[in-house]
Amino acid sequence: MPFQTIAATGTTYALIALDADGKERNDDPDAAGGQPGRLSDRLLAQWRDGPAPTDIFLWSHGWQGDIPAARSQYDRWIGAFSACAVDEQEMRTLRPGFAPAHIGVHWPSLPWGDEEMGDTASFAPPAHAGKDAMIDAYAQRLGDTPQVRDALAVIVEAARTGADATRLPPEVRQAYVQLDQALALGAGGTDGDAGADRLPFDPDASFAEASQLGAAFGAPSLGGILAPLRQLSFWTMKKRAQAVGEQDVHALINRLLDTLPDARVHLMGHSFGCIVMSAALGGPGGTAALRRPVDSCVLVQGAMSLWAYAPSIPVRPDSAGYCHRLLPDGKLHGPLVVTRSRHDTAVCELYPWAAGVAGQVAFDAATTYPTFGAIGAFGIQGVDTAADIAMLDIDGGYTMPGARVLNVEASAYICHKSGVSGAHNDISGPQVAHLIWQAAQASAAEAP
Incomplete structure (x- = not known):
């Protein structure tokens, strides 16, 4: 079913499926006219004609190969977010009438096999x-x-x-x-x-x-x-994540902003999903326009380059990261929040290997940064306005200036290891959920 209800919280989210080319699948069984169509069309028509959400939370998983795996992650991740009653009450104080809606994006993304x-x-x-x-x-x-x-x-x-x-x-x-x-x-x-x-x-x-x-x-x-086949699979999925973000996720954001001019839009990505959301802000070619800025963006344990947002990459000063225009172009009204954890084996050790860099599997972020490394290990680097802070417990308050990068050292909470990826998938704890709430609240507090 395209609409999922999380049993633990009763929260409902729409699950929009895209194909490998970044195009939304035309298989909504309940589309208008009785013919299969796009779920996003039905969703936008429903919100246009009926009660509309005040805040839309758009989520993207990383490497989840099929829809059941995507559902499982979203049930845990969105469920943890919905369980933060204190944060929700604080948001209702900031935004009277607060009415959230959630959209999970599924795209075929299994790299390792x-x-x-x-x-x-x-x-x-x-x-x-x-x-x-x-x-x-x-x-x-x-x-x-x-x-x-x-x-x-x-x-x-x-x-x-x-x-x-x-x-x-x-x-x-x-x-x-x-x-x-x-x-x-x-x-x-x-x-x-x-x-x-x-x-x-x-x-x-x-x-x-x-x-x-x-x-x-x-x-x-x-x-x-x-082994080299797994490396090529990894890069194919990274390329696909960019296509998915640049194409219909970018288009979906613009359609949301057009259809619901008073709603706020918040982006969350995990792993390769951080590429999806970054590419969605940029659109085709990385320079396409958004109708208006997005209100917050949280990138959890991202499997994308630590230099992606840098206007001048220190190891290659005459070059810039692919996402370097997003902040200067005003794509984001609120904060850009990034988590990193030393317990995440997938991004700390696997990512440099996948980049083809022999020996670059261990770096001390306090002293140096690698040429090739992931934001889930090192945060976003090369951005002058970036700030660094430790992840707080569920009762902690963050200071999050708008349109600024906040690198959050999360090793104290993103730490439960499972399999070869380490703590890469340990993203559904209350502290991560609290961080996402705080990013959304920061943009609400700065609203005119």
């Missing part, structure tokens, strides 16, 4: 996962073209027959080079966009580095012949 590897410690696929099934799974993830399938056939066959390989066979290396070319990800370095802020792809280095990282992830599953 652990599901076809089974529960064994070995990187060899289980017997029931045949060659064709694995090719189909990765082709669906990467783009089902003949060039992609041809390369995958070579790679998957080698992985099934050479699970203990200590180096890439020449024909596999060439297949990876062909696959990288077919995916057209780009390698723009620190000033590349979300799908290209990496070094040129080197399958041999990816293979070797992933094997060294195995211990840090609690299992050797990153190693083996398929």
Whole structure:
């Protein structure tokens, strides 16, 4: 069902599904006229003709492969937000008549493909996962073209027959080079966009580095012949996150602002969802107009470059991050809030490996920042107006100036580890929910 009710709180949210190209799916079963249509059309018509929300909270998950996984995350995340009774009462004091509405965005975004590897410690696929099934799974993830399938056939066959390989066979290396070319990800370095802020792809280095990282992830599953495939999957999902944000999420925000001129819009992204929301502010090409500024934006454990918002990247002063125009162009009325945690293995250790940087898996943010690193590990850097603060408990009060970056050190609360990603998905605690409330309240307090 396109409308979900969270059992614990009774909160309802709309779940809008987009395809891999960033276009909203035309499969709302209850669209006007009895024909399938877009859920957003029905939602906007309902709000235009009936009681309208005063505040719309738009949420984007990170790597969740299907709608049930997205529902599960939104039930926990939005549920924790809705359970903050004290924060809600404070908002009602600031905004009499406060009536919130929630929209969760689902987009196909599973990068790693652990599901076809089974529960064994070995990187060899289980017997029931045949060659064709694995090719189909990765082709669906990467783009089902003949060039992609041809390369995958070579790679998957080698992985099934050479699970203990200590180096890439020449024909596999060439297949990876062909696959990288077919995916057209780009390698723009620190000033590349979300799908290209990496070094040129080197399958041999990816293979070797992933094997060294195995211990840090609690299992050797990153190693083996398929390791470079996981790296390419990661960058494909980053590129997709940008397309999703620039296309219909950006358009949806503008439609909300047009249809409900008195409503405030608040953005929340997690992991790759931080790319979605940043790209949604920028629109196509990163410079498209918004009808009016968005009221707050919270990026939780983002898997995007720490230099993405920098007008001049220190390690490359003649270049700027892909999102560097968003704040100067006035896309945001309220604060831009970012969380970071040292317990998040996915962004602290996996992200630099995925960027293709050998050895850049451990940095002390108090003394230096890497060329390639994630905001979930280091916050947004290279922005003069950025401020840093520790995450507060649920009764703490934040100072959040409008249109400013606030990096929140959250290791004390985003700390519960699960699997190879560490604390990456520990985002539904009350302290994170309180932070999102505080960002929304800050924009309300500054309203004329």
